[in-house]
Amino acid sequence: MAPAFLLASSFTDSKLRFPLAVQDRVPSADASSALAGIITCQQNEKEQTASKTIRSETVPLKLSRRETILRSSGSALLLAFLNFAGERPDYLGVQSTPPSLALCPPTPSCISTSEEMNDPTHYVPPWTYNPKDGRGRKNPASKEKAMAELIDAIKTTKPDNFTPKVVKQTDDYVYVEYSSPLVGFVDDVEFWFPPGNQSLVEYRSASRREGIDFGFNRKRIKALRQALERYGWESVGF
Known part of the structure; x- marks a missing residue:
């Protein structure tokens, strides 16, 4: 068997073997570029795998009825913490000049x-x-x-x-x-x-x-x- 040099492959989880004869005909710069490309593909594949794992863990395919109710209750609780009540107006009470209750703002409410x-x-x-x-x-x-x-x-x-x-x-x-x-x-x-x-x-x-x-x-x-x-x-x- 002809001597060969090895490159790691993330696609087959094995080694890529190139005969030395081919290695002799491939410039070292091209071989380095090929190696960098393989490493980049390996990193991208790992990131995609991790992303799929996170999505599968955090987003269930189908929510049960109980889970839906619990999430709805959580949303209602979140709304309760928000300041929907608004701030109490500082002009309430009997006005002094002339004595009367306050007028309305220019809105229909x-x-x-x-x-x-x-x-x-x-x-x-x-x-x-x-x-x-x-x-x-x-x-x-x-x-x-x-x-x-x-x-x-x-x-x-x-x-x-x-x-x-x-x-x-x-x-x-x-x-x-x-x-x-x-x-x-x-x-x-x-x-x-x-x-x-x-x-x-x-x-x-x-x-x-x-x-x-x-x-x-x-x-x-x-x-x-x-x-x-x-x-x-x-x-x-x-």
Whole structure:
């Protein structure tokens, strides 16, 4: 057998043998290039094999029903850590000049009795807990009684399954945070009993995330108004 020189091969996991006669006819530079090419192919093949192994270990071909539920639960938990609630506005409360609740931003996700009547996007009429054609004439309620009725309506009425949380309550003001059932979006809702003998209650309901609110604020106020009608309240204007 003719003498031969050896080159490693990653394709056959063996040695490539070249007769010395051929070696003599191949310049040393070409032989070096061939050897470098074989080594490069070997490295590429190892990287591809490792990549296939990682993919096969990390991505199952088919998820079981239990695995799907667990992953969905994990996604819901991740969403809970994100700040979907948003930051509480720093302008809430009774404004000083003039005394009223805050106006709405230029988005449809807010309604307020402080807005002008010619702004149907944001304006809503106030309530009265002593209507003249109702108990206001026969048996008017005190502000303290009306406040208790309002708190009861807030805690027992959950339109669209939003959860109410009374954050602040004084003798003439109530601030409530309403949290959505899934992602935890928060709406800020305020009620104010202005001074005077008209027995009025003004309110403001706004989403912290500006944009379209799918009518949640208006539906919430309507549900509360209907709950308060059982006590004898009425809406001023309709």
